[in-house]
Amino acid sequence: MDLLSISAVNWARGQFALTAGYHWIFVPLTIGLALIMAIMESIYVKTGDEKWKVTTRFWQKIFGINFAIGIATGIILEFQFGTNWSNYSWFVGDIFGAPLAIEGIIAFFLEATFVTVMFFGWNRVSRKAHLLSTWLVFTGATLSAFWILVANAWMQYPIGMEFNPDTVRNEMVDFWAVTLSPVAYNKFLHAVFSCWAVGASFVAGVSGWYLLKKRHVEFAIQSIKIASLVGLVGFVMLAVTGDGSAYQVAQKQPMKLAAMEGLYTGKEGTGLVAFGVLNPAKKEYNDDVNPYIAKVEIPKLLSLLGYRNINAFVPGVKDIIEGGYTLPDGTTALSFEERKVRGEKAIQALADYQMAMKDGREADAADHEAILRENYAHFGYGYLETGADLIPHVPITFYSFHLMVMIGMFFILLFVVLLYYLYKKKMNNTRWLQYVALWSIPLSFLASQLGWIVAEVGRQPWTIQDIMPVEVSASAVSAGNIITTFILFSLVFTGLLIAEATIMVKQIKKGPESLPPADHTGQ
Amino acid sequence: MSLLGGLLVFLLFVQGGQSMLGSLARQEDEKRLLINALGRKWEYTFTTLVTFGGAFFASFPLFYSTSFGGAYWAWMILLFCFVLQAVSYEFQAKPGNIFGPGVYRAFLFLNGVLGTFLLGVLVATFFTGSEFTVGKGNIAGLGSSGFVISQWQNPLHGLESLANLRNLCLGLAVLFLARTLASLYFVNRLRHEVLEKRSRKFVLYNGIPFLLFFLVFLIWTLLAEGYAVDPVTKVVSLEDKKYLYNFIEMPWVMAFFILGVVAVLYGIFQTTFNQRFKKGIWFAGAGTVVTVTMLLLVAGLNNTAYYPSSIDLQSSLTLENSSSSEFTLTAMSVVSLFVPFIIAYIIYAWGALEKKKLGMEELDSDGHAY
Numbered sequence: 001m002d003l004l005s006i007s008a009v010n011w012a013r014g015q016f017a018l019t020a021g022y023h024w025i026f027v028p029l030t031i032g033l034a035l036i037m038a039i040m041e042s043i044y045v046k047t048g049d050e051k052w053k054v055t056t057r058f059w060q061k062i063f064g065i066n067f068a069i070g071i072a073t074g075i076i077l078e079f080q081f082g083t084n085w086s087n088y089s090w091f092v093g094d095i096f097g098a099p100l101a102i103e104g105i106i107a108f109f110l111e112a113t114f115v116t117v118m119f120f121g122w123n124r125v126s127r128k129a130h131l132l133s134t135w136l137v138f139t140g141a142t143l144s145a146f147w148i149l150v151a152n153a154w155m156q157y158p159i160g161m162e163f164n165p166d167t168v169r170n171e172m173v174d175f176w177a178v179t180l181s182p183v184a185y186n187k188f189l190h191a192v193f194s195c196w197a198v199g200a201s202f203v204a205g206v207s208g209w210y211l212l213k214k215r216h217v218e219f220a221i222q223s224i225k226i227a228s229l230v231g232l233v234g235f236v237m238l239a240v241t242g243d244g245s246a247y248q249v250a251q252k253q254p255m256k257l258a259a260m261e262g263l264y265t266g267k268e269g270t271g272l273v274a275f276g277v278l279n280p281a282k283k284e285y286n287d288d289v290n291p292y293i294a295k296v297e298i299p300k301l302l303s304l305l306g307y308r309n310i311n312a313f314v315p316g317v318k319d320i321i322e323g324g325y326t327l328p329d330g331t332t333a334l335s336f337e338e339r340k341v342r343g344e345k346a347i348q349a350l351a352d353y354q355m356a357m358k359d360g361r362e363a364d365a366a367d368h369e370a371i372l373r374e375n376y377a378h379f380g381y382g383y384l385e386t387g388a389d390l391i392p393h394v395p396i397t398f399y400s401f402h403l404m405v406m407i408g409m410f411f412i413l414l415f416v417v418l419l420y421y422l423y424k425k426k427m428n429n430t431r432w433l434q435y436v437a438l439w440s441i442p443l444s445f446l447a448s449q450l451g452w453i454v455a456e457v458g459r460q461p462w463t464i465q466d467i468m469p470v471e472v473s474a475s476a477v478s479a480g481n482i483i484t485t486f487i488l489f490s491l492v493f494t495g496l497l498i499a500e501a502t503i504m505v506k507q508i509k510k511g512p513e514s515l516p517p518a519d520h521t522g523q
Numbered sequence: 524m525s526l527l528g529g530l531l532v533f534l535l536f537v538q539g540g541q542s543m544l545g546s547l548a549r550q551e552d553e554k555r556l557l558i559n560a561l562g563r564k565w566e567y568t569f570t571t572l573v574t575f576g577g578a579f580f581a582s583f584p585l586f587y588s589t590s591f592g593g594a595y596w597a598w599m600i601l602l603f604c605f606v607l608q609a610v611s612y613e614f615q616a617k618p619g620n621i622f623g624p625g626v627y628r629a630f631l632f633l634n635g636v637l638g639t640f641l642l643g644v645l646v647a648t649f650f651t652g653s654e655f656t657v658g659k660g661n662i663a664g665l666g667s668s669g670f671v672i673s674q675w676q677n678p679l680h681g682l683e684s685l686a687n688l689r690n691l692c693l694g695l696a697v698l699f700l701a702r703t704l705a706s707l708y709f710v711n712r713l714r715h716e717v718l719e720k721r722s723r724k725f726v727l728y729n730g731i732p733f734l735l736f737f738l739v740f741l742i743w744t745l746l747a748e749g750y751a752v753d754p755v756t757k758v759v760s761l762e763d764k765k766y767l768y769n770f771i772e773m774p775w776v777m778a779f780f781i782l783g784v785v786a787v788l789y790g791i792f793q794t795t796f797n798q799r800f801k802k803g804i805w806f807a808g809a810g811t812v813v814t815v816t817m818l819l820l821v822a823g824l825n826n827t828a829y830y831p832s833s834i835d836l837q838s839s840l841t842l843e844n845s846s847s848s849e850f851t852l853t854a855m856s857v858v859s860l861f862v863p864f865i866i867a868y869i870i871y872a873w874g875a876l877e878k879k880k881l882g883m884e885e886l887d888s889d890g891h892a893y
Contacts, residue, residue: 060891061891064613064891065613065614065617067613068609068610068612068613068614069609069610071566071569071609072605072606072607072609072610073606074573075569075572075573075576075602075605075606075609076602076606078573078576078577078580079576079591079598079602081580081587081591082576082580082587082588082590082591082592082598083591083592083595083598083599084592085592086587086588086589086591086592086593086671086672086673087588087592087662087670087671087672087673089580089584089587089588089591089592090584090585090587090588090659090672090673091662091672093580093581093584093585093587093588093847094584094847094848094851095851096580097577097580097581097582097584097587097847097851098581098847098851098854098855098858100576100577100580100581101574101577101578101580101581101582101855101858102577102581102858103577104570104573104574104575104576104577104578105574105577105578105858105859105861105862105865106858106861106865108570108573108574109570109574109865109869110865110868111570112566112567112569112570113566113567113868113869113872114868114872115566116563116566116872116876117872117875117876119891120563120876120891121875121876122891124875124876124878124879125875129875133872164848167659167848168659168660168662168663168672169584171847171848171850171851172848172850172851172854173850175850175854347663347664348663350660350662350663351660351663351664351665354659354660354663354665355660355665383670472662472670474671475588475591475592475593475595475671475673476592476593476668476669476671476673476674476675477592477595477675477680481595481596481680485599488603492603492606492607495621495622496610496614498621499610499614499619499620499621499622500610500614502619502620502621503614503617503618503619503620505619506617506618506619507617507619510618
């Protein structure tokens with residue numbers, strides 16, 4: 001590991017997290033706004049009411065500002081797989097590259113083509129063609145989310161592939177297993193509904209500001225109605241798909257679940273920590289320090305959610321490292337040490353296979369290949385040193401998860417209240433609710449970021465679960481180079497974020513076009 | 524991949540136009556018109572670049588791993604200026620953009636110049652070679668310097684390619700080609716007499732340096748040594764005039780290549796000397812797609828290493844040793860069946876928006892302007 005210092009890996013990791021974090025500020029708003037705009041424009045086309053056109057066009061402007069910066073941060077992410085994670089790119093590119101390419105071919109072109117019709121086509125195509133374009137922008141953005149989440153899900157639950165010792169990479173053998181994996185569709189649905197949720201809370205909050213200022217009241221009420229409906233559906237579905245995701249995590253990434261719950265020692269009928277404070281004095285996974293200072297637990301719920309059985313055994317961090325418990329399929333869990341031995345065997349067998357093939361010793365090669373295949377499920381463990389290497393950062397994962405869930409619950413309540421006040425036609429005069437809607441905007445963005453933190457911090461140390469740890473995935477680029485680009489991107493993304501925010505604030509302050517638009521004047 | 528590359532180079536006319544905002548346009552309203560004419564097309568170029576990246580990843584993961592992870596700085600700078608471009612159209616004229624329109628237009632200029640030039644330089648390395656080694660056994664501990672399979676051996680991480688004159692020639696050729704195509708696009712697209720007249724002159728001003736640099740690169744490459752692969756032993760060796768022989772041994776590639784070049788020249792000279800001719804962009808554009816596609820085929824077909832390593836010939840990437848498995852390539856071919864459908868809706872959208880030429884009035888009446 002001369003070239004690949006741990007520092008370089010951590011900077012590469014930080015750079016990816018930075019880019020992904022920035023990208024995910026803009027993407028959910030883009031997808032959420034696209035849906036809300038499409039619904040508004042549908043009402044306009046159906047009713048012919050020009051007010052809905054004005055409403056649609058206002059949110060379209062906000063969408064446009066946000067769309068551009070989402071693209072800017074997205075392109076870097078795609079290429080970072082190569083620039084920062086070149087070993088990974090070869091090792092699994094045969095599987096991982098395909099969804100990325102499909103995303104470009106099927107989703108990005110759809111989005112990019114129809115976004116220009118949506119922006120510039122108001123007077124150049126028919127109303128229905130324009131409406132279709134808006135819906136296609138939403139469809140393109142959603143499809144793009146699907147393919148990138150298929151790629152991400154595959155890293156968390158690698159299936160549909162076989163290792164080829166000649167090419168030294170994993171090769172796809174079942175496209176549908178990769179595409180339709182339960183982890184993929186749960187992730188996709190959870191992420192897409194989070195976009196609806198963020199878009200809705202943004203529209204509701206901005207509309208709340210107009211109501212507070214008593215400006216564009218009718219426009220604001222129109223907007224908040226659509227936002228509240230989309231928001232309620234979004235957040236309720238987040239809870240449903242969140243349950244689906246947690247179930248998948250329990251089955252496929254038990255260490256992540258243990259970190260999410262701060263669970264060190266498992267038991268049958270484990271409760272779900274509804275609220276908890278972790279004990280900073282807990283330093284080792286196997287010390288006797290209580291992991292919590294305080295916690296409120298709902299009995300047996302974690303067993304129920306994770307295994308659909310109130311008495312199921314949920315392994316904790318210590319169990320997963322030490323093994324010996326019974327897995328849902330009836331077999332006994334291996335300890336880290338056992339898996340490490342098998343992983344090392346697999347790596348050695350690969351080296352022996354390569355040498356044997358080079359020397360033309362085919363019979364030997366076949367023997368080494370058999371050993372490799374027998375132990376391949378543990379391949380990545382061969383690169384790790386100790387059991388503690390298996391543990392993700394527990395406090396970050398734990399608090400991110402719990403805060404995200406709390407914010408989600410808060411929003412379900414908020415949108416129910418908003419819909420009630422809208423139904424009673426009291427929204428206009430209820431200032432406290434307008435304030436709450438406005439000040440809730442950052443919370444939805446926060447929850448959305450926290451979701452990704454749980455997913456990505458919680459799966460450490462793996463780039464590909466059990467097969468490839470992060471340390472082995474990186475490129476042979478020194479830390480100095482990566483630090484330079486890290487600083488560069490931090491400055492540029494932050495500068496652009498500030499510019500984007502001020503442009504949006506200016507547009508919001510300017511408000512929608514005046515009614516009725518006499519000559520279709522745009523800007 | 525070659526076709527995608529060809530399309531990408533054609534669509535770089537957007538970047539070419541960005542590099543001329545300061546010279547072709549003299550008044551503010553002219554600048555605004557140019558920005559809007561380009562701003563309606565930039566997403567196609569951007570999307571093609573992203574798709575090009577994704578498709579390279581899916582089809583040739585070892586190239587993705589070796590080139591992006593190795594020629595780190597060349598790619599990072601290239602990508603960086605595309606990041607700046609992506610926000611610049613939308614942000615440059617908006618109130619509250621903090622840095623002022625000048626900065627965003629400078630970003631567009633930067634992307635226009637560096638985006639085209641660096642891409643040309645990087646493509647030239649397909650013929651001139653780069654300094655890397657590949658050891659697939661490294662991940663199993665067989666290498667001497669860590670687990671990483673592809674390792675760049677020059678600390679400049681791709682910037683060293685700028686020291687090769689032949690690479691520079693293709694870089695400059697792509698830059699001037701993009702500017703020529705942009706001028707042709709403006710002639711076709713704008714309803715603005717002054718700009719149209721000036722654009723016609725710019726077709727020639729940029730077309731001549733393009734031809735010059737391109738011919739130098741082409742002749743040099745045809746006469747230089749190329750990276751040949753033995754079809755049986757897979758051993759890579761240097762072969763004199765390899766690329767010239769590739770053309771001769773693949774006459775259909777040569778025929779299309781010449782056809783492409785002729786179409787580009789026709790577009791340039793017709794537009795320059797026939798004041799009524801406005802369709803130059805279609806000839807030169809189609810010609811560019813065909814020429815670049817053929818050039819990329821020459822780099823990889825006929826037992827040639829398409830991404831050669833100049834310091835360790837046997838590390839060179841060939842279509843065979845760097846491509847995806849047959850299964851993945853088949854899956855990608857099935858996905859490619861969507862392409863005609865995609866082309867159809869792009870033509871529809873392009874047509875729907877281009878029925879009218881773009882003049883100053885449309886900027887205000889179309890509902891969205893940059």
